[in-house]
Amino acid sequence: MSDFIWPSEEGGSKRLDAQDRAIVLATQAGLPLVSDPWGAVGEQVNMSGEEVLARMQAMLERGVIRRIAAVPNHYRLGYVANGMTVWDVADVDVERLGREIAAIEGVSHCYQRPRHRPHWPYNLFAMLHGRTREDVERQAQVLRACLGEACHGHRILYSSRILKKTGLRLATANPQTASTETDAQG
């Protein structure tokens, strides 16, 4: 099995060898909730618990793993209003303002994406989560104030229905891979 390499945002490259990949596949749905989770993963992938832990620490350092956490489902915790806010922001200011609004409470994701004029003038996306639509509107007003005169228009697109939500697929040349949950929002 050849190594799986992809370019990283920092300009370098990230590499997964066969052992790392086996660990990714064995842990993507969650760690076994036992006293020695690394040993339990090791049994599945024919490695010692120490090696599994060392490899996971190394993947964390390289940024292959962003974090290891108890990942909450915010919807279950009452954050049922989900608003994708989209903003038409002057190109010269978008990077600075993107960083600013990403730090505002309630913003879970914030990305710059291309405009497609005339139908789609928006170049900055910020995902807002609240308990009600009123919460989301209030958060959007805070963002609007932060963007100031650089902002030429915005919309809030509420989700009315989830028509599909599954994990992502680990991209390898090997088609037998299972689904991998990541932070991706496209």
Place this chain on the structure above:
Amino acid sequence: MHCQSQDFDTLDRRLIDCYQRDLPVCSRPFHAMAERLGASEEQVIERLQRLETLGVLSRVGPVFDHALAGASLLAAVAVPEEQRDAFAELINQVPGVNHNYAREHHYNLWFVMTAAEERSLDERLTQLETTLGRTILRLPMLESFHIDLAFAIPWAELEGI
């Protein structure tokens, strides 16, 4: 829909509040968490299992860099509202479509598509445009400002639900 806050005691709440961002990455992580929270390792494991079963935690484990999934793209398409679900079905059948949300806008279907590389992603989208008979808005990420902060869970406010 969602859980009642009285379903969660102090230990549950502290587990979520303290560890939604990072778990201790050491040889016995649940033991380390138990020591910090003044509980036993068995209690911590039992609570995490329960919170997973309830769906309050989607999982306890690694969150991978999105590039692991290869190339990915946010896409949107405008379809007649009354045929929305039928169009969504066609989109969902395409390999690599992993999220699809109906949104209240002229562009009413929003989906994320991934593929091993840009070229196959592009080919699939072009083919899907033919299937749907509609142009797809292609919105790749140009820059991420994501800083991945933990959420403050409003436990007190949830009491009232």
